[in-house]
Amino acid sequence: MLPDKLRTRLEETLAKLPEIEAQLADPEVLSDPSALQRLGKQHTELSELKELYTRYFQAEKTLHEAEELIEQSDDPDLVALAREERENALKQLEQYGRILTLKLLPRDPNDEKNVIIEIRPAAGGEEAALFAADLFRMYTRFAERKGWKYEVLDAEPSDLGGYKYVVFSIQGEGAYSQLKHESGVHRVQRVPVTESGGRIHTSTATVAVLPEAEEVDIQINPQDLIIETFRSSGPGGQHMQKNETAVRIIHKPTGLTVSCQDERSQLQNRERAMRILRTRLYEMEQERLRQERDQQRRTQIGTGERSEKIRTYNFPDRRVTDHRIGLTLHDLEGVLDGDIQPFIDALIAEEQAKKLESLNV
Secondary structure, three states: OOOHHHHHHHHHHHOOHHHHHHHHOOHHHHOOHHHHHHHHHHHHHHHHHHHHHHHHHHHHHHHHHHHHHHHHOOOHHHHHHHHHHHHHHHHHHHHHHHHHHHHHOOOOOOOOOOEEEEEEEOOOOHHHHHHHHHHHHHHHHHHHHHOOEEEEEEEEEOOOOOEEEEEEEEEOOOHHHHHHHHOEEEEEEEOOOOOOOOOOEEEEEEEEEEEOOOOOOOOOOHHHEEEEEEOOOOOOHHHOOOOOOEEEEEEOOOOEEEEEOOOOOHHHHHHHHHHHHHHHHHHHHHHHHHHHHOOOOOOOOOOHHHHOEEEEEEOOOOEEEEOOOOEEEOOHHHHHOOOOHHHHHHHHHHHHHHHHHHOOO
């Protein structure tokens, strides 16, 4: 059965549905695509919530009727049927109640967004750069498993086939909700290919997962930008870049600088650079708001949490351990091939448990 506190919260939430329906009929809203999209999404979510609550209410009604029949009837067949209905109703109440509870939890407004992921080697030199490439493959294989698309936005290979940095986007439903807990320092323990003595070294790489900002999320004044072009540092010979197709964008108010040179046209590089810049500015604004709400809470780039080692990939023991939840999987090859869903599910479950605790349910 739903606790009274959650039932009250549910009814208060559903009370907003008529107001949203009225707004959707407002001519001003109909002429505003962004408002129409936002309210349409809210209407869909509340309508689904209402349908679930209707099913829950019906199961609750069935339960009460079955219990009354069990208490009052002298007919063994009717009592047996009522008991069966009661068991089915209890199962439905448990199922619908769990779904309703999760839907009532405070939501991260970025959960449904696409993501931009930045991977950079930290401690370990060339071995860290190789590990950065392993992480890049792990996330792109995860995206492929989910049927999502990914796109490299900017990258600089290292001498031995790793990455000095790689920035890429992943587009998929709920991508941020699935990947946001991947931000932090990832540690690898293995014998490097550069080590002739066969000793195990520890190297690290940082992963930043940012919700990709849309144009409606943050507006950039063109006058605040310095846009420079230069020649890409690509392969030589017949592929040598003779035109200045690479683009560097400097955001004067914040000093943020973004460069892109992977595409062959200046326009494509400029579009990619703007996507990265918009996302970084959005994350800066989100971080500022988080600090205002709670000075002790720190997440994502530029916070104390980034220095924490969140996960260790141990090659000698073929295991991967997530230190935040104490989960160890003895399937190193599978994890590096993109099978990170067990970690993601456990981290989401922990996040939901904390939210439930904050609601005292």
